Amino acid sequence: MKIRNLLTGASMLLAASWGSLVQASASDEVYRLPQTxxxxxxxxxxxxxxxxxxxxxxxxxxxxxxxxxxxxxxxxxxxxxxxxxxxxxxxxxxxxxxxxxxxxxxxxxxxxxxxxxxxxxxxxxxxxxxxxxxxxxxxxxxxxxxxxxxxxxxxxxxxxxxxxxxxxxxxxxxxxxxxxxxxxxxxxxxxxxxxxxxxxxxxxxxxxxxxxxxxxxxxxxxxxxxxxxxxxxxxxxxxxxxxxxxxxxxxxxxxxxxxxxxxxxxxxxxxxxxxxxxxxxxxxxxxxxxxxxxxxxxxxxxxxxxxxxxxxxxxxxxxxxxxxxxxxxxMAWWDDLWLNEAFASWMASRVMTNLYPELGYQNNLNQEGAFGQDANPLVRPIKKTVKTSADVMDGMGLNYSKGEAVLLMIEAMIGEQAFQKGVQAYMRKHAWQNTVADDLWNALAANTDIDLPALMKTFLTQPGYPLVNITADGNVTQSRFKLAGAEVTEQLWHLPLRLKFKKAGKVQRLDVLMTEKSVQIDAIKGADWVYADADAVGYYRWNIPANQLSALLADVDQLNERERKSLIYGSKALMDAEQRQLDQHLQVISAMATDNSPEVVRAAFNIIARFEYLVNKANKQAFANYIESIAMPSFDQLGFQVRSSDDRDTIKLRGTVLRLLAMYSKNPAFIATATTLAEKFLTDPTSVNVDLASVALATRALNAEKPAEIFKEYQAAYIAQTDARLRDAIASGMVFEDEKIINQVFDMSLNPAVSPANAMRFVWMGMAKLEDRDLMYKWMNANFDALSARIPAAYLGQLPQFIGSSCSEHNQQLANAFFKPLVEKVPAMQRSLDVMNESTSQCIKVKQQNQPAFNKYLQSL
Ligand SMILES: [Zn+2]
Structure with missing residues (x-):
């Protein structure tokens, strides 16, 4: 199953689902049928x-x-x-x-x-x-x-x-x-x-x-x-x-x-x-x-x-x-569902790379989709006890992203051929039957000397992932990655380290399987720099001394595209973990923002967009100026139209640049181009690329003199449209700041013309520009019964994470006031509320830590 659109809703008899969730907590419960x-x-x-x-x-x-x-x-x-x-x-x-x-x-x-x-x-x-x-x-x-x-x-x-x-x-x-x-x-x-x-x-x-x-x-x-x-x-x-x-x-x-x-x-x-x-x-x-x-x-x-x-x-x-x-x-039971999804995701990336190299899947860093969620101190391991559908849903996304990343790391360690041989043997042996994860490790281990089952256990039955710290004299230690101020249980991993380093003017490679807390590696002692995850296929973060980082940035052409992208994402993570200063992080971003690979530049822009949690009423204008200064040159170069000569990376970069500008820029030329394009799309939807249409529609909505009329126009276009992709583009364009119109966007989720699968979409669209979410919870209080009747039972329990996650104490209080009474009726919601509260508190701590340096930086521009 693909989880991508998990959150876009469907309907369900609420009473019935509550009944079954209550049943699930009875003390004499049975949750499997007898095998006899x-x-x-x-x-x-x-x-x-x-x-x-x-x-x-x-x-x-x-x-x-x-x-x-x-x-x-x-x-x-x-x-x-x-x-x-x-x-x-x-x-x-x-x-x-x-x-x-x-x-x-x-x-x-x-x-x-x-x-x-x-x-x-x-x-x-x-x-x-x-x-x-x-x-x-x-x-x-x-x-x-x-x-x-x-x-x-x-x-x-x-x-x-x-x-x-x-x-x-x-x-x-x-x-x-x-x-x-x-x-x-x-x-x-x-x-x-x-x-x-x-x-x-x-x-x-x-x-x-x-x-x-x-x-x-x-x-x-x-x-x-x-x-x-x-x-x-x-x-x-x-x-x-x-x-x-x-x-x-x-x-x-x-x-x-x-x-x-x-x-x-x-x-x-x-x-x-x-x-x-x-x-x-x-x-x-x-x-x-x-x-x-x-x-x-x-x-x-x-x-x-x-x-x-x-x-x-x-x-x-x-x-x-x-x-x-x-x-x-x-899989014999749902506790190994992660293996299904990990394998299908890993295999799909492989097929895409083989058949369609022009689509660039070889440079996707799927681990980045997992690291954020997997840093939460409350996260569960991907192999965990499952009794109910709510247990299956808990942390579902990690089944795909962490699972795929771990498989990729194993393949890189034992080699493509040994991996394929193991998979083929496993398929032949277990065809038409059920398996547990160990069956796969045993099949793969037949082609390697490494103790794979032991290694896998450290990644699958433990939550989180390692942070590897490397000193100038070659000492390497591992600890559990955590965000600023978080408390986590320490753990150890069997960690396949792939070191790439420059020493005595020569770039070298060394693989080390690290099973202890700390190890001395003399080969990297006195290196100019160490890049501790060659090809960026590891499921871990890593850090090096500041002078090594500067040397590495000066030598960045020694890194491939995956490695350069990973350097940017890793830098942001280290900053959030209080392992790197903001100015060092900005040094990484500016080294990469002018890279010759559109994918690397896109990663840099993505990371810039993630400063959003530090943006508030006071520094909003300064941040918008900053965005304009770095994104407008790319816009001038890329324009607002897909060109037939564009490769996929360029198309993706254009989308990222335009979305950034759409949310922040007040540049008249940009707004004028977007408005013309949006109007062209509304007259003839086939005349404009759908991805760009959504950005153009959003820019037009945000800068309209009469936004109420624009909303009416978009709403009518949405309802009249039958093509799902074009509807999607119109929905994405419904970004408004006026409270009255935001309420109308929320109301769309209950409109019979909107399919149940797309209902939640409009709640998120309404929230897009809301800094304080009072309006959203007010709407929720008035409409929760109607909305929950359109949402599948399993997702009801996940709602605190779906709509409650934020980086503000005020919003966290609103979320708790709204969800706490609901938890009594939907016990499965408690877990999601706990996870949401933990990630929100984490974000607030990270924000407190980074806010002063961020403000100072914006003022210095
Ligand atoms: Zn699947």
């Missing part, structure tokens, strides 16, 4: 109509009951069971249903059920929900569709099931629906029967798979063929839109072939369909044979520019990597 009853096959019959909220179903699960018992456990949520029975050769046993905990129910018998083989049949009915999880309704362009999203624990919302990843069994799905609809699922259609305006579609039996990757869709769908695949494949989209998926259709086969070559194994399923879902909470979902995507990832221009094509191709690579890693080989 094994399912071996499940048939599912559903009768659904996208135009009707109710549906009916019947399911039969073949069971191997290994010990005498009086009850059979299963999962269900928001379903009514009409009948339950257990059938064997000996006869039929009637069952009554009783609730346990964590959505587990017992089907109980008044007599003992002997060990043996049984057919467990349940008839049930339910309501198709309007959220974007479980089996849900999506209204798009006046038509109703049914889609599914079952990861992590929502298959149980559509039908009773043994909804745990370790129960990997074949499924036989039958769907009865009105004849006018197209019905697709994980496998090809076996037979279709027509009767009285309805059709009954039987799908082929699936390969063994976990319930969370079951998928189906019902609606007026169009499709186009994907050519050159090793199996049949199509891209489905809402009526009339499949024709716009041709770019992805053209590139899917090469991505799949690249993966087949890496794994040394053909694609494991009978068909490969992709489907564009107009109301989808995540980025995409790896359902075996029917991968679901947010529609804007598949519906594209015929020839999207280098930047527009990057994310769609990368997400396709990520989901297809899951066909092996996640689907063919599945």
């Amino acid at each position: 009853i094994q399912p071996t096959l499940q048939t599912i019959d559903l009768t659904v109509d996208p135009d009707s909220p109710d549906y009916q179903g019947e399911t039969t699960i073949s069971l191997d009951i290994q010990q005498p018992t009086d009850k059979v456990g299963f999962y269900k949520k928001e379903l009514t069971i009409l009948s339950a029975e257990l059938v064997s050769e000996a006869g039929t046993i009637p069952l009554s249903i009783e609730e346990a905990s964590n959505e587990i129910f017992w089907a109980k018998s008044s007599q003992t059920i002997a060990a043996g083989k049984y057919q467990f049949t349940l008839r049930f009915e339910g309501k198709i929900n309007t959220s974007s999880d479980g089996m849900y309704l999506s209204n798009h362009n006046g038509r109703n569709y049914i889609f599914t999203q079952f990861e992590d624990m929502d298959a149980r919302r559509a039908f009773p099931s043994f909804d745990e990843p370790s129960f990997k069994i074949p499924y036989e799905l039958t769907i009865t629906a009105p004849q006018k609809h197209t019905v697709v699922a994980n496998t090809p259609v076996e037979t279709t029967e027509q009767h009285d305006g309805w059709q009954t579609v039987h799908f082929m039996r699936t390969k063994p798979m976990p319930s969370y990757i079951i998928a189906y869709a019902v609606g007026e769908l169009d499709s186009i063929e994907i050519n050159n695949l090793s199996v049949p494949g199509r891209i489905y989209a809402p009526k009339g839109e499949a024709v716009k998926t041709s770019f992805i259709a053209k590139h899917t086969a090469e991505i799949l072939q690249n993966l087949e070559a890496y794994f040394g194994m053909p694609y494991p399923y009978r068909k490969l369909d992709l489907i564009a879902v107009p109301n989808f909470t995540f980025g995409a979902m790896e359902n075996a044979g029917l991968v679901t995507f947010r529609s804007e990832l598949l519906i594209l221009d015929e020839q999207p520019n280098l930047n527009e094509r990057a994310a769609p191709l990368m997400v396709v690579a990520h989901e297809l990597a899951h066909m092996w890693y996640g689907d063919l080989v599945t």
